[in-house]
Amino acid sequence: MARSKHIIYIQYTNPGGYPPLEHSSRILADAGWQVLFLGTRAPGDPLRFPPHPNISVRYLSFWPGGWRQKLHYLYYCLWVLSRVVAWRPHWIYASDTLVSPAALVFSYFPWLRVLYHEHDSPGAPAGAFQRTLLRARTHLARRADCCVLPNRTRLERFLTETGTLRDLFCVWNCPAVQDAGQPRGPANRMLYLLYHGSIVPERLPITIVRALAALPDTVALRVIGYETIGSPGYIAMLRKEANRLGVGARLEVVGAVPRADLMPWCRRSDIGLSLLPLEAWDANQRTMTGASNKPFDYLACGLPFLMSDLPDWHVMYGEPGYGLACDPRDPQSIACAIRGLLENPDLMRSMGEKGRQRILADWNYETAFEPVRRRLEALPARAAAAYPVPTRTEP
Numbered sequence: 099m100a101r102s103k104h105i106i107y108i109q110y111t112n113p114g115g116y117p118p119l120e121h122s123s124r125i126l127a128d129a130g131w132q133v134l135f136l137g138t139r140a141p142g143d144p145l146r147f148p149p150h151p152n153i154s155v156r157y158l159s160f161w162p163g164g165w166r167q168k169l170h171y172l173y174y175c176l177w178v179l180s181r182v183v184a185w186r187p188h189w190i191y192a193s194d195t196l197v198s199p200a201a202l203v204f205s206y207f208p209w210l211r212v213l214y215h216e217h218d219s220p221g222a223p224a225g226a227f228q229r230t231l232l233r234a235r236t237h238l239a240r241r242a243d244c245c246v247l248p249n250r251t252r253l254e255r256f257l258t259e260t261g262t263l264r265d266l267f268c269v270w271n272c273p274a275v276q277d278a279g280q281p282r283g284p285a286n287r288m289l290y291l292l293y294h295g296s297i298v299p300e301r302l303p304i305t306i307v308r309a310l311a312a313l314p315d316t317v318a319l320r321v322i323g324y325e326t327i328g329s330p331g332y333i334a335m336l337r338k339e340a341n342r343l344g345v346g347a348r349l350e351v352v353g354a355v356p357r358a359d360l361m362p363w364c365r366r367s368d369i370g371l372s373l374l375p376l377e378a379w380d381a382n383q384r385t386m387t388g389a390s391n392k393p394f395d396y397l398a399c400g401l402p403f404l405m406s407d408l409p410d411w412h413v414m415y416g417e418p419g420y421g422l423a424c425d426p427r428d429p430q431s432i433a434c435a436i437r438g439l440l441e442n443p444d445l446m447r448s449m450g451e452k453g454r455q456r457i458l459a460d461w462n463y464e465t466a467f468e469p470v471r472r473r474l475e476a477l478p479a480r481a482a483a484a485y486p487v488p489t490r491t492e493p
Contacts, residue, residue, distance in 0.1 A: 102130055102131065102132050103126075103130070103131045103132070103188050103189075103474075103475075104131070104132045104133075104134070104185060104186070104187035104188055104189075105126060105131055105132070105133055105134070105187050105188060105189040105190075105191055105474070106133075106134045106135075106136060106178075106181065106182060106185065106187045106189070106190055106191065107119060107123065107133065107134070107135045107136070107137075107191040107193060108136050108137075108178050108190060108191070108192050108193070108197045108200065108201065109135075109136075109137045109192075109193045109194050109196075109197060110137070110138055110171065110174060110194060110196040110197050111137060111138055111160075111194065111196075112137055112138065112139040112140070112143055112145055112146075112157070112160070113135050113137045113147075113155070113193070114137075114139070114143075114145035114146040114147055114155075114356065114357075115145045116193065116217060117271065117273070117357055117391050117395075118215070118217070118248070118269070118271050118391075118463065119135075119191075119193060119215075120147050120148075120357060121272075121273075121274050121463035121464075121467065122191075122463070122467050122470070122471075123135070123147070123150075123153055124150060124153070124274070125463070125464060125467055125471060126471070126474070127150050127151075127152035127153045128152075129471075129475075130152070131152060132152055133150075133152055133153045133154070134153075134154050134155075134156065134181070134185060134187070135147075135153070135154070135155040135156065136156055136177070136178050136181060137155070137156075137157055137158075138157055138158045138159070138160040138161075138174065139157040139158075139159070139160055140159070140160040141159065143160075143354075144353075144354055144355060144356060145354060145355075145356055145357075146356055147356075148356070148357075148358045156181075158170070158173070158174055158177065168227075171196070175197075175199065175200045178197075178200055179200070179203075182204060182207075182210070186209070187210065188210070188211065189210070189211050189212070189213060189474060190204045190210060190211070190212045190213070191213050191215065192204075192212060192213065192214050192215070192238070192242075193214075193215040193216075193217065194216075194217065195216065195220045195231050195232075195235050196231065198214070198231060198234040198235040198238045199230070199231070199234040201214060201238050201242070202234050202237050202238045202241065205238065205241040205242060206241075211243045212238070212241070212242045212243055213242060213243060213244050213245070213246065213470070213474070214238055214239060214242040214244075214245045214246070215245070215246040215247075216235075216245070216246070216247050216252070216256065217248065217389075218382050219247075219252050219255065219256065219381060219382055219385075220232060220235065221380070221381070235260070236259070236260045236261075239256065239260035239261075239262040239264065240260060240261065240262050240263070240264065241264075242262075242264055243264065243265065243473070244264055244265035244266070244267060244470065244473050245262065245264055245265070245266050245267070246266075246267045246268075246269050246470060247266070247267075247268055247269075248268070248269060248270055248271050248388055248389035249268065249270075249385045249386070249387060249388045249389040250268050250388070251384075251385045252382075252385050252389065253266055253268045255381075265473060267469055267470050267473075268388070269463075269466045269467055269470060270388035270389070270394070270461070270466050271388065271389055271390065271391040271394065271463075272391075272394050272457070272461050272462050272463045272465075272466050273361075273391070273394050273395055273398040273457060273462060273463065274462060274463050274464065275457075275458065275462045275463075275464055277361050277395070277398040277399075277457070277462075278398045278399075278454050278457045278458050278462070279361075279365055279398070279399060279400070279454075281400060281451055281454070282365075282399075282400040282447060282450060282451065285368065285443050285446070285447070286368075287316060288316055288317075288318055289316055289317050289318070289368045289369070289440060290317075290318050290319075290320045290350075290366070290367040290368050290369075291306070291310075291317065291318070291319045291320065291367070291368070291369050291370075291371055291404075291436065292320050292322070292363070292364060292367035292368075292369065292370050292371065292396070292401065293306070293319070293320070293321050293322070293323070293370075293371040294321075294322040294323055294360060294363070294364070294392065294395070295323045295392060296323055296324060296325075296326050297321060297323045297324060297325050297326070297329065297332055297333055297336075298325075298326055298328065298329040298332065299329060299332060300374070300375050300378070300380075300383065301373065301374070302321065302336075302371070302373070303373060303426050303427070304335065304336060304339055305426060305427060305428065305429045305432060306319060306371065306373075306429075306432060307319065307336055307339045307340050307343065307345065307349065308339070308343065308429035309429040309430070309432035309433040309436065310340070310343075310345050310348060310349070310433075311343040311344065311345050311429075312429060312430065312433040313433055313436060313437065313440070314440070315348070317348070317436065317440065318348040318349070318350060319348060319349050319350065320350045320352065320363070320367055321333075321336070321349070321350065321351045321352065322352040322353070322354070322355060322360060322363055323353075323354055324353070324354040333351055336349065336351075337349065337351070360395070361395070361398070361399060364395055364396065364398070364399035364401065365399045365400070367399075367401060368401060368446070369401060369402060369403060369404065369436060369439060369446070370392065370393065370395075370396030370401045370402070370403030370404070371392075371403065371404050372390060372392040372393045372396070372403050372404070372405050372406075372421070373404065373405065373406050373424075373426040374386060374405075374406045374408065374411075374426070375406070375426070376406055376407065376408065376425070376426065376427070386411075387410045387411055387414045387415075388414075393405065393415055393420070393421065394457065394461060396450075396453070397420055397450070397453030397454060397456065397457050397461070398453075398454060398457045399450075399454070400447070400450035400451055400453070400454045401450050401453075402420065402421055402422065402439060402446055402449035402450045402453065403415075403420070403421045403422075404421065404422055404423075404424055404432065404435050404436065405421045405422070405423055405424075406423065406424070406425075406426050407423040407424060407425060408423075411423070418452070418456070419449055419452055420449060420452060420453040420456070421449075422435045422438065422439070423435070
């Protein structure tokens with residue numbers, strides 16, 4: 099009897115925080131693959147995958163910064179190596195820059211193939227370790243059997259930076275088909291704005307709370323997610339501003355939840371929030387169409403959403419009628435867009451339903467990941483010298 103295909107996902111963080119990894123692993127596991135995740139997780143971190151008989155997840159405890167973390171990182175790489183040697187997978191799925199040195203080593207194993215998935219493009223190196231990672235990333239890009247990026251502009255920049263001639267795939271961070279629930283029913287008395295993700299000023303500006311104060315008492319703000327290392331205390335700041343404006347009772351902070359719990363929260367909400375700075379200095383924030391899972395998640399649950407008035411977002415989401423644009427710096431602009439939907443519930447529902455149908459039709463991970471799945475299933479012999487002609491696809 100033929101041995102089932104085996105794949106190991108490696109990531110020096112908690113993979114449970116990355117929906118594309120959950121979706122791709124489930125697609126492979128449903129097709130009979132044996133999947134093993136090797137990651138790290140801080141104590142008490144609630145983000146995790148739902149159980150699947152063909153998916154196993156193993157963690158090392160996350161270690162904070164300092165020289166001990168460097169030793170921990172080395173231990174993680176050796177741990178991964180031991181599992182690769184023992185399990186002998188067909189593929190390594192490397193899904194962040196931090197694991198590029200280990201994945202580069204694995205690319206020289208004659209029986210092993212490597213996929214590199216870059217969720218966020220790295221910035222300028224801040225020290226020797228970061229420069230080492232970027233060099234490993236460049237060499238890995240040239241040796242990996244294929245590379246996956248979530249945005250066309252990021253893919254083109256990756257091509258320029260690394261000079262790779264390997265297969266490149268643009269795979270948007272779409273939801274799974276199963277995330278698209280049933281059509282929404284009548285609106286509830288309370289209308290809930292929903293934000294989910296990292297709770298930082300750039301993604302959830304304090305102007306949202308100020309806009310809430312300009313809206314009727316039947317409008318509330320629901321926040322699901324986590325503070326980042328760079329924005330400690332921001333939730334307390336939001337609460338303080340809400341209390342100052344007299345809307346503290348209309349601000350609900352749920353905290354971080356697994357994706358299996360997140361989607362029901364989305365379905366119990368009414369309007370999504372997916373706001374970005376209009377003048378972002380971070381290259382990743384300037385290239386978020388397709389890479390941001392927020393609008394896809396909202397649409398899967400039949401929610402229209404508010405977005406920043408950015409040209410690429412307008413083309414992708416505004417023109418088809420899935421979202422409304424506003425100025426995230428201006429509470430009145432935000433409140434005006436929300437008020438327009440509040441006063442026209444039929445429009446709000448039709449926008450959300452149109453988006454839900456688009457998710458079912460082609461903006462789903464099963465469709466987006468299909469070219470990569472076929473590449474993984476093919477298991478071609480590794481070329482000895484010449485690189486293959488690159489392939490680029492996107493939804």
